[in-house]
Amino acid sequence: QVQLQESGPGLVKPSETLSLTCTVSGGSIRNDYWSWIRQPPGKGLEWIGHIFYSGSTNYNPSLKSRVALSVDTSKNQFSLKLSSVTAADTAVYFCARVYSYGGFDPWGQGTLVTVSS
Amino acid sequence: DIMMTQSPDSLAVSLGERATINCKSSQSVLYSSNKKNYLAWFQQKPGQPPKLLFYWASARESGVPDRFSGSGSGTDFTLTISSLQAEDVAVYYCQQYYTTPYTFGQGTKLEV
Numbered sequence: 519q520v521q522l523q524e525s526g527p528g529l530v531k532p533s534e535t536l537s538l539t540c541t542v543s544g545g546s547i548r549n550d551y552w553s554w555i556r557q558p559p560g561k562g563l564e565w566i567g568h569i570f571y572s573g574s575t576n577y578n579p580s581l582k583s584r585v586a587l588s589v590d591t592s593k594n595q596f597s598l599k600l601s602s603v604t605a606a607d608t609a610v611y612f613c614a615r616v617y618s619y620g621g622f623d624p625w626g627q628g629t630l631v632t633v634s635s
Numbered sequence: 636d637i638m639m640t641q642s643p644d645s646l647a648v649s650l651g652e653r654a655t656i657n658c659k660s661s662q663s664v665l666y667s668s669n670k671k672n673y674l675a676w677f678q679q680k681p682g683q684p685p686k687l688l689f690y691w692a693s694a695r696e697s698g699v700p701d702r703f704s705g706s707g708s709g710t711d712f713t714l715t716i717s718s719l720q721a722e723d724v725a726v727y728y729c730q731q732y733y734t735t736p737y738t739f740g741q742g743t744k745l746e747v
Contacts, residue, residue: 553737563685563728565737578736579636612684620691620732621675625684 520545522613522626530607530633536600540613540626547571547594551616554587554598556609557628564609568616569596603633637661637731641740648747654716656743658729663709666733673733676705676714679742680725688727689714721747 526538540552554566567577569587577585581600589596600607610630614622638661648654664673672692677685687696689705692712702717716723724747729740 562741563730563739565735565739576735580736614684617675617687617690619694620673621677621687621689621730622685623687623696625686628684 520615520624522615522624524611524613524626524629526629526631528630528632530603530631531635532604532633533602536598536603536607536611536631536633538598538611538613538629538631539595540597542594542596542615547589547591547596550618552589552596553614553616553622555612555614555622555625556607557612558606558609559630566598566600566611605633607631608633636736637664637734637738639729639731639738639740641727641729641743643743644741645744645746648716648719648745650721650747651718654719654723654745656714656727656745658707658712658714658740660710660712660731660733664731664733665709672708672712673731674707674712675730675732677728677730678723678725679728685728716745719745719747 521543523541530536548571551568553568569575575587584601586599610628612628614625617623640659642657674692676689679685693705704715706713726742726744728742
């Protein structure tokens with residue numbers, strides 16, 4: 519079955535760019551939409567955006583000016599870049615497939631990114 | 636944005652008893668053309684990613700025990716656990732996918 523795994527630095531300095539990659543295994547990245555979702559420690563879930571394998575994107579307006587998603591079909595990966603980060607961007611970042619019937623399934627295990635100098 | 640509001644924020648239920656979690660959307664998530672409610676429910680246990688329980692408000696995802704049920708339409712939805720088991724302790728989230736930005740409820744913490 520499809521599995522997702524996030525990777526990237528766990529510590530980012532304020533004002534710098536957070537970069538994460540999600541590797542999809544057990545299936546092709548083609549034919550589906552792929553999302554990033556984050557969860558600040560002890561808080562709820564926030565949808566960041568999604569990308570289709572063709573490269574078309576949809577971003578949360580609250581983050582749109584700072585977010586860029588990309589996809590690499592040759593590596594079965596998609597990526598997140600979030601610029602000008604602050605402490606408020608400290609969160610567990612999850613990648614997930616947008617389930618064809620709705621919701622998100624499956625999810626990666628998540629990776630904690632801390633913004634601190 | 637569609638705001639999702641869950642109630643209660645936390646809930647303590649005895650083992651074997653019924654647990655009910657409510658979710659209200661700030662606008663209808665019922666798509667008129669196909670009569671489907673664009674609402675999902677997730678279960679999140681500590682240190683784990685959320686797990687999809689229901690889509691279309693009441694369609695149970697494969698592998699989800701039938702003690703879990705989802706109901707509701709339009710703006711008001713309910714997740715019910717008919718007989719609480721110890722492994723059901725978790726935070727539960729509703730989420731609308733009627734329109735972007737997709738939004739989640741604040742979560743309901745279910746305890747024994």
